[in-house]
Structure formats: C-alpha cells, structure tokens
Amino acid sequence: MKNSLKTGVQVLQPRRLPDFSRCVKLKYVKLGYHYLISHLLKLCLVPVMAALIVQASSLSLDDIHQMWLQLEYNLVSVVVFSATFVFGLTVYVMTRKRSIYLVDYACYLPPQHLKADHRYFMEYAKEAADFDESTMEFLRKIMERSGLGDETGAPPSMHCFPPRTSMAAARQEAELVMFGALDTLFASTNVKPRDVGILVVNCSLFNPTPSLTAMIINKYKMRGNIKSFNLSGMGCSAGVIAIDLAKDMLQVHRNSYAVVFSTENMTQNWYSGTEKSMLISNCLFRLGGSAVLLSNKSGDRRQSKYKLIHVVRTHCGANDKAFKCVYQEEDNVGKIGVSLSKDLMAIAGNALKTNITTLGPLVLPISEQILFFATLVAKKLFNAKIKPYIPDFKLAFEHFCIHAGGRGVIDELEKNMQLSPLHVEASRMTLHRFGNTSSSSIWYELAYTEAKCRMRKGDRIWQIAFGSGFKCNSAVWLALKNVKPSCSNPWEDCIHKYPVKLNL
Numbered sequence: 001m002k003n004s005l006k007t008g009v010q011v012l013q014p015r016r017l018p019d020f021s022r023c024v025k026l027k028y029v030k031l032g033y034h035y036l037i038s039h040l041l042k043l044c045l046v047p048v049m050a051a052l053i054v055q056a057s058s059l060s061l062d063d064i065h066q067m068w069l070q071l072e073y074n075l076v077s078v079v080v081f082s083a084t085f086v087f088g089l090t091v092y093v094m095t096r097k098r099s100i101y102l103v104d105y106a107c108y109l110p111p112q113h114l115k116a117d118h119r120y121f122m123e124y125a126k127e128a129a130d131f132d133e134s135t136m137e138f139l140r141k142i143m144e145r146s147g148l149g150d151e152t153g154a155p156p157s158m159h160c161f162p163p164r165t166s167m168a169a170a171r172q173e174a175e176l177v178m179f180g181a182l183d184t185l186f187a188s189t190n191v192k193p194r195d196v197g198i199l200v201v202n203c204s205l206f207n208p209t210p211s212l213t214a215m216i217i218n219k220y221k222m223r224g225n226i227k228s229f230n231l232s233g234m235g236c237s238a239g240v241i242a243i244d245l246a247k248d249m250l251q252v253h254r255n256s257y258a259v260v261f262s263t264e265n266m267t268q269n270w271y272s273g274t275e276k277s278m279l280i281s282n283c284l285f286r287l288g289g290s291a292v293l294l295s296n297k298s299g300d301r302r303q304s305k306y307k308l309i310h311v312v313r314t315h316c317g318a319n320d321k322a323f324k325c326v327y328q329e330e331d332n333v334g335k336i337g338v339s340l341s342k343d344l345m346a347i348a349g350n351a352l353k354t355n356i357t358t359l360g361p362l363v364l365p366i367s368e369q370i371l372f373f374a375t376l377v378a379k380k381l382f383n384a385k386i387k388p389y390i391p392d393f394k395l396a397f398e399h400f401c402i403h404a405g406g407r408g409v410i411d412e413l414e415k416n417m418q419l420s421p422l423h424v425e426a427s428r429m430t431l432h433r434f435g436n437t438s439s440s441s442i443w444y445e446l447a448y449t450e451a452k453c454r455m456r457k458g459d460r461i462w463q464i465a466f467g468s469g470f471k472c473n474s475a476v477w478l479a480l481k482n483v484k485p486s487c488s489n490p491w492e493d494c495i496h497k498y499p500v501k502l503n504l
Contacts, residue, residue, distance in 0.1 A: 097251060098250060098251055098254070098296040099296065099298070099301070099307055099308075100246075100247050100250055100294055100295075100296055100307065100308040101294065101295045101296070101297075101300050101301055101304035101306070101307055101308075101480075102292060102293070102294055102304055102305055102306040102307070102308065102477065103189055103191070103257075103293040103294070103295050103300055103303065103304045103305070104185065104188055104189045104293055104304075104305060104486065105185065105290060105291060105292040105293065105305075105443055105446075105447075106181045106182070106184035106185040106188065106290065106291050106488055107181060107288065107289070107290045107440065107443050107444050107447055107489075107490040108176075108177045108180045108181040108263075108287075108288055108289045108290070108440075108490070109180075109490040110152075110153025110154075110287050110288070111153075113159070114153045114154060114155070114156065114159060114287060115150075115151060115152070115153060115154075116152055116153060116154035116158065116159075116286070117149075117150035117151070117152075118143050118148075118150055119150075121139075121143065121154075121283075122136070122139065122140065122143070124154075124158060124163075125139055125282070127161050127162075128158075128161070128162070128163045128270065128272065129270075129272035129273075131274070132274070135274050135279070138276060138279065139279060139282070139283060142279070142280060142283040143283055145407065146283055146284060146406070146407060146431075147406070147407035147410075147428065147431045147432060147502065148283075148284070148286070148431060148432060148435050149432040149433060149500070151433055151434075151494070152286040152287075152433070152434055152435040153286055153287040153288070153434070153435075154266065154286060154287055155169075155172075155173040155176070155265075155266050155267050155287050156169070156172060156173065156176070157169040157170075157172070157173060157266075157267040158266065158267075158270070163270065164267070165267060165268050165270070167208065167268075169267045169268075170206050170208070170265055170267040170268045171208060171215075172267075173265055173266065173267045173287070174203070174206060174208075174212060174215065174263070174265055175215065175219075177263050177287065177288070177289035178201075178212065178215070178216060178261060178263065178289060178291075179216075179219060180289075181261065181289050181290060181291040182216065182220070182259070182261065182291045184291070184488045185259070185291040185292075185293055186220075187488075188486055188487070188488055189293055191257060191293060193220035193221065193222050194220075194221070194222055194223050195257055196222060196223075196226065196257045196258070196259050197223075197225075197226060197227060197253055197256035197257055197258065198226070198227045198228075198246055198249045198250065198253065198256060198257070198258035198259070199213050199216060199217065199222070199226055199227070199228045199229070199258070199259050199261075200213075200228075200229045200231065200242045200245050200246050200249075200258065200259070200260045200261070201213045201216065201228075201229070201230050201231065201242075201260075201261045201262075201263075202230075202231035202232070202234060202238035202239060202241065202242045202260075202261075202262050202263075202439055203230075203231075203232065203262075203263050203264060203265055204232060204233050204234060204235055204236075204238065204264060204438070204439075204467075204468070205232075205233075205264065205265055205268070205269045205328070205338075206264075206265030206267070206268060206269075207230065207232040211228075211230040212230055212261075213228040213229065213230045214228070216261070227249055227253070229242075229245060231245070233468070234467055234468070234469065234471070235326060235438075235439075235466075235467025235468035235469060235471065236264075236403055236405055236436070236438045236439050236441070236465055236466060236467045236468075237403070237439065237465040237466055237467030237469075237471045237472065237473040238262065238438075238439045238467055239260075239262035239290070239438075239439030239440060239442060239443070239465060240311065240313070240439075240442075240463060240465050240473035240474065240475045241313065241471075241473060242260045242261075242262060242439075243260055243292070243294075243308070243311060243475055244311040244313060244473075244475075246258040246260050246294050247294070247308060247311060250294060250295075250296040251296075253296075254296065255296065255297050256295070256296060256297075257293060257294070257295050257297075258293075258294040258295070259291060259292070259293055259294075260291070260292040260294065261289065261290070261291045261292075262289060262290050262292075262438070262439040262440040262443070263288065263289030263290075263437075263438070263439070263440055264285065264288075264289075264437070264438035264439065264440075266285060266286075266287065269281075269285075269338070270282060271335065271336070271337030271338070272335055273331045273333060273335035273337060274331075275331040275332075275337065275339070277339045277340050277341070277342075278331060278337030278338060278339050278340075279337075280340050281337070281338050281340070284405070284406055284435060284436040285435065285436050285437075285438065286434060286435030286436060286437060287437070288434050288435070288437025288438070288440050288441070288444065289437070289440050290440035290443035290444070292443065294308075301480065304480055305479065305480060305481070305483050306461070306477040306478060306479055306480060306483075307477065307478045307480055308475070308476075308477060309363075309460070309476040309477060309478050310359065310362050310363065310474070310475070310476040311473070311474070311475050311476075312355055312358050312359045312362070312473070312474045313355075313471070313473045313474075314351050314354045314355040314358070314471060314472045314473065315469060315470075315471050316347065316350065316351050316354070316469070316470045316471070316472075317469045317470065317471075319347075319470075321341070321343055321347060322347045322350070322351070322469070322470040323469065323470065324341065325340070325341035325343055325344045325347045325468075325470055326338060326339075326340060326341070326344065326467075326468035326469075326470065327339050327341075327468070345408065345409070345412065347470050348409065348466050348470070348472070349412070349416075351466065351470055351471065351472035352413075352464075352466075352472050354472070355464070355472040355473070355474055356393070356474075359474050359476075360372065360391050360393075360396075362476075363393075363396040363397070363460070363462075363476060364391050364393070364395065364396050365395055365396070368391045368392060368395060368396075369391070371391075372390075372391045375387075390418075392418070393417060393462070394418075394419070394420075394423070396460065396462075397460045397461065397462040397476075398456075398459040398460055398461070399423075399426070399446075399449050399454070399455070399459060399460070399461045399462070400419060400423045400424065400426070400427070400461075400462050400464075401426060401427065401442040401445040401446050401449075401461060401462065401463040401464070402424060402427040402442075402445070402464055403427075403441050403442055403464065403465035403466055404427050404428075404430045404431035404434075404435075404436055404437070404441040404444075404445065405436055405441070405466060406431070406436065407428075407431065409466070410424050410427050410428055410431070425448075425499050426445040426446070426448040426449050427441075427445055428499070428502060429448055429498045429499050429500070430444045430445045430448060432500060432502065433491075433494065433498070434490075439465065439467070441465075442463040442464075442465055442475075444490060445463075446461065446463070447485070447489050447490055447491055448491055448495075448498070449461075450483050450484070450485045450486075450489060451485045451489050451491035451492065451495040452495065453484070453485070455479050455482065455483035456479065456482050457479055457480065457481050457482050458478070458479060459478075459479040460476065460477070460478055460479075461476070461477040461478075461479070462474060462475075462476055463475040463476075463477070
C-alpha cells in the first residue's frame with residue numbers, strides 16, 4: 001500500500017518549468033517582430049506629420065496668400081487632390097481595426113449551501129466512489145498541497161447521496177452558473193439581451209444538444225440573427241480563445257455587443273476510479289463561471305472598464321507529448337477521467353516560452369527589446385556563451401492574472417518571471433477562495449484586483465491561461481479609468497479577509 005501511495009504521489013511532484021534563458025527560439029522572436037513591423041508605416045508617419053506641422057507654423061500671411069492665388073489657377077489639381085484625399089480617408093475609416101471595449105463582466109458566486117470545504121470533500125469522495133484507504137490518503141495529501149481553502153463551491157449534484165450524474169443534473173449546474181452570471185451582467189450594464197449580436201460560450205466537457213448557447217438564447221429570448229458559437233474541448237485557456245473569436249467578429253459587425261461566457265461543468269466529470277493521474281482534477285476543480293460584455297461602439301468607451309490591446313495564442317498540438325499531456329480517456333477498468341501527464345509542467349513551460357517571446361515585442365519597452373534581441377543575436381551568430389537576457393515583463397504590465405490551475409503553476413511562473421508576491425496575489429487568492437474554475441479563473445483574479453482598489457487609469461493587465469491541446473494564450477487589456485469594484489463583485493463579502501496567509 002505504501003509503495004502504491006508513493007508511486008501515486010510521485011505523479012504530483014512539482015516539475016520545474018524549463019529555464020527560459022537557455023531555450024528561447026529565434027523563430028518565435030521573428031514572429032513577434034513581424035507584428036511590430038506591421039505597424040511600422042504608422043510609426044514612420046509620425047515624424048513626417050511633425051515636420052509638416054513645423055513647416056506650416058513657419059509660414060507668414062503673405063506666403064499663405066500666394067499659395068491661395070496659385071490654387072485658384074490650378075482648380076483641376078485641387079479637385080483631384082481633394083477627391084483622392086476623401087477617398088483615401090474613407091478607405092482608412094472603413095478598413096481600420098475597431099477598438100474593442102470591455103464594458104463590464106460578472107463572475108458567478110456560489111451560494112453558501114453549495115460550499116465544499118476540505119472535510120466535506122473527503123466525506124463526499126469516500127461516499128461517492130467508495131475509495132480505499134490508499135486512495136483516500138492520496139486525496140488527502142493532494143488537498144493539503146492544493147492551495148484551496150474551505151470556501152470553494154461544488155454543484156448541487158455533489159451535495160446529495162448518491163450523487164446525481166444525469167443529463168438533467170448537468171443541465172441544472174449549467175443553468176445555475178450561466179443564468180446567475182448573465183442576470184448580474186445584464187442588470188449591471190443595463191444592456192438588453194436582444195441588443196446582443198454575438199454570443200460565444202466555452203465549456204470543455206459538457207456539450208448537450210441543444211447547445212449551451214441555445215439554452216442562453218432561449219432563456220433570454222435573444223434575437224433571431226444573433227451570431228452564436230459554442231466552443232468545446234479546449235481546456236482552461238478557452239476563455240481567451242473565446243475573447244479572440246468575439247474580437248474577430250466585432251471587427252466585421254459594426255456597432256455590436258458581444259457576450260462571452262466561460263465555464264466548466266463538474267456534474268458528469270467526477271472520476272470515481274483509482275488512477276492517480278486522473279484523481280488530481282477531482283481535488284482542484286470547483287464551481288464557477290464568468291460573463292463578459294464586449295462592444296465596438298465608440299460611444300461605449302466612456303462607460304467601459306478596459307480596452308483590448310492584444311491577444312496572442314500558442315498551440316503546441318503538433319507535438320505528441322503536448323497533445324496527450326491533458327487527455328480525457330478511460331482507465332484500465334473503463335472509468336472515464338482526465339489524465340494529467342507527469343510532463344505537464346515542462347510542456348506548459350515550453351508553451352509559455354513560445355507565447356511570451358511572441359508577446360514581448362508587442363508590449364515591452366524598446367530598451368528591453370534591444371537588450372533581449374542583442375544578446376540573442378550575439379548568441380546565435382557568434383556562438384557566444386552568453387546567457388540570453390530575459391525581459392522584465394513587470395515593465396510592461398502592472399497586473400498579472402495567471403490562470404489559477406494549481407499552486408505549482410503559480411509558484412513556477414512567479415519564480416521564472418521574477419514576479420513579486422503582490423503580482424501573483426490575485427491568482428493565489430482566487431485558487432484559495434474559488435478553486436480552479438477553469439477558463440473563468442482569470443476573471444475572478446481581475447475582480448480581486450478591482451476589489452482591492454488597485455486598478456488605475458492606464459494600467460496594463462496580462463491575462464495568461466493554459467489548456468489542453470496543449471495551449472498557452474494571452475490577453476492584454478488597458479484600464480480606461482480608475483476601476484471601482486462593482487456591487488456584484490464576487491469578492492464583495494470577503495475581500496477584507498484577503499490576502500490570507502498560505503502554507504507554501
């Protein structure tokens with residue numbers, strides 16, 4: 001029994017992220033610089049405009065009068081120039097990228113009767129699956145190291161014996177979370193559901209027919225020409241993917257609202273077997289979801305909280321190990337669960353490395369980019385034993401929302417990116433208070449920062465999430481004002497208790 005327990009615990013031994021300084025690939029840097037160079041024309045126009053303004057300011061009244069007399073004798077040239085200017089301006093206005101604003105968002109707050117503390121979780125595990133003592137001891141050790149507190153929530157199906165794992169129970173959980181968050185969102189923004197033109201929902205493991213988007217459309221009687229999308233099987237990073245999809249749709253459809261809802265469903269995904277790599281998800285995942293309202297209407301800028309600046313997505317699915325490191329399958333007795341590979345941390349590190357070397361040129365100050373690029377080129381060209389310069393992302397962002405997937409992920413990112421405890425506080429406290437709520441966790445973290453009244457106008461926020469496939473996705477936001485916590489903030493009733501001291 002001790003040997004089996006030891007073997008099981010080894011699956012969870014924290015594996016360090018790879019040393020980014022030794023494995024940065026030049027091709028990803030080039031990709032990032034491609035994004036930067038694509039805006040080079042706009043940057044070049046700045047000194048040209050400045051020169052024209054300086055030249056115009058030096059003209060006297062006589063010079064202007066002489067220019068007017070010359071134009072009178074060149075009417076055709078004036079008409080052609082004016083027509084060309086108007087046409088060019090029209091093309092620019094019609095084709096330029098529209099700004100995407102985050103008007104507001106809402107996170108589902110599980111009621112007290114759905115609370116699942118450590119004691120209740122262990123009792124439920126014993127009763128629901130009749131685990132043997134070895135498995136129970138394994139679960140106990142995982143819970144002690146998980147970083148989860150005693151205020152997390154579980155769906156109604158996990159608060160009854162025997163557990164209800166029916167389709168009806170799973171629908172009940174989905175409706176509880178979706179409608180709870182959406183009711184709050186519509187009430188706080190005064191936007192009518194029928195005014196929403198785009199709807200994106202992501203949920204990896206529960207995808208009924210009719211879809212989750214159809215359930216929302218039916219509940220709120222949304223309009224018939226709404227553009228709806230249902231994303232499945234994309235893991236904990238799907239929330240950023242959903243934001244990216246909504247952004248692309250808002251570039252096409254003018255004067256529109258988009259709602260993005262992110263969640264995961266636990267009812268039918270409790271693993272009742274004894275495979276150690278599949279039991280971990282039982283310990284970490286909890287009830288939660290988020291609803292985000294986006295707009296491309298220029299008139300909404302004043303009332304919006306944030307502006308979307310960048311979305312960078314990285315997919316490592318071409319690599320077999322990355323593809324199978326988070327894998328839903330049957331165990332040796334036919335019970336379905338999600339298996340977490342022992343290589344998960346290393347794979348997540350490689351995905352993160354790719355993502356940040358692409359994101360870096362978009363967000364880092366020029367000084368950091370020069371240092372980074374110079375050391376990298378020197379190493380590549382001269383084979384010098386130079387340790388590549390790791391950019392300081394604290395110069396690019398004031399706030400970090402790292403997916404609260406587990407304590408180990410947060411620990412390693414804090415260490416490798418040289419972040420302070422304050423930078424990862426929102427992630428740690430979200431994991432403690434709400435658990436791993438999958439793709440919605442980054443929004444609970446943003447809500448924590450707002451509840452602490454730390455968000456100031458001009459602050460930059462980096463949301464970063466990992467998911468099966470394997471994927472690492474980033475979203476960068478700009479605060480448009482000093483953001484005050486809304487009355488529906490999920491931390492409203494407990495923010496005074498945080499941050500709590502954790503046994504790390």
